[in-house]
Amino acid sequence: MKRPSFSPLIAAIVLFCFILFIPNQYLLPMITDKKVEEEAVDLDFEIFQGEIIQKKMLESPKYLPIYGSSELSRLDTFHPSNYFKVNPIGVTPFLVGRGGMQSFVHFLNFADQKNELKHKKLLFILSPQWFYRQGATQESFSANFSTLQAYKFALEPKVSEKLQIEGAKRLLTFDVVKNDAMLATLLKAKIHKDKKTQMKAAMIKPVAILFVKVLEKRDLLHAILDVPLTTLHPQPALVKNKTWDELERNAAEMAKAKSTNNRFYIDNFYYNKRIKPKIEQLRGFRKNSSLLVSPEYQDFQMxxxxxxxxxxxxxxxxxxxxxxxxxxxxLSKKDREGYYKKIKQQIEKEGFPVLDLSSHEYDPYFLKDTIHLGYKGWLPIDKAIIEFVHKY
Structure with missing residues (x-):
């Protein structure tokens, strides 16, 4: 009987250890400027959960990061990525967001990138649907949760002690964190200063640090090996050197041709797929909902x-x-107006500027569907970006 060979297993272990322990500085040069540029519109989930590509992007004056959620993937002709591809202004939009990414996911990312964010201009797009009563759900948070960023928050905090405690408490409300015994222990040590909790955290810290090294290596290897799939399709004939009035007419004409089968000015494809089959069930569906009371407001404050x-x-x-x-x-107009006012006041209280587009609720073709920007809706953002980049 032939004896089993363990050579492949041993070789795999040796290779893994070599990759794990080779210093990152020897691999970092493989993250070229071209690689970062390719990721600017790729909306890669792994990139959002990591830090290598984002750090390089934030360190470069070439990029204007735009943070948000699912609206960023609506890459139509007037989307900033397409618009500034045709009408360059010296910066390239770098998109960070996908469906389900709400305030607290962005908070963890910002906390990890705090040093690189100093004096960095950025856009942050707020979505009203984040602010329903339940706030971030277990499912949406888990789907967008970054283990690396959470461990870095626990082990190498860059934010004030106040934000460390607030962040730790919020993290511990999510199952994906509570089910990670090592991470939960480290976070509890930020909140509870008793000897027993601190000793537990101290005992597992060396293992947690090694785990972070593995996560960092994984992030680095993904950044090196990833092949971006998203390709921009700008239409210069519609946007090149046009006045804002011309752009708005072009956007309206494009939207009108694609929104012909409903009275809500919703794109036909979206309406047929997501709304038409259950149109009657959705009548009055949100009559007991509100955007005025939500844990999302505290997440956004962070x-x-x-x-x-x-x-x-x-x-x-x-x-x-x-x-x-x-x-x-x-969902009543009064409630919606209350939300727009409340969120604007919250932002301005901290001294930050806000582009308030709430007056466009009934502007046909401002949104592509029920909540996502599209067609005309991107134009005031394009315009604001030009002013923001050159004047602030």
């Missing part, structure tokens, strides 16, 4: 606080909902 500590230069964008559709769903 975003404001960390950006203030970092001395970053953000421009916040307050996006409206589709007024026609939300009237149909029953």
């Amino acid at each position: 975003v404001l606080d960390v950006l203030k500590e970092a001395k970053a230069k953000p421009l916040f964008v307050s996006v409206p909902v589709n007024g026609y559709w939300y009237d149909y769903m029953g």
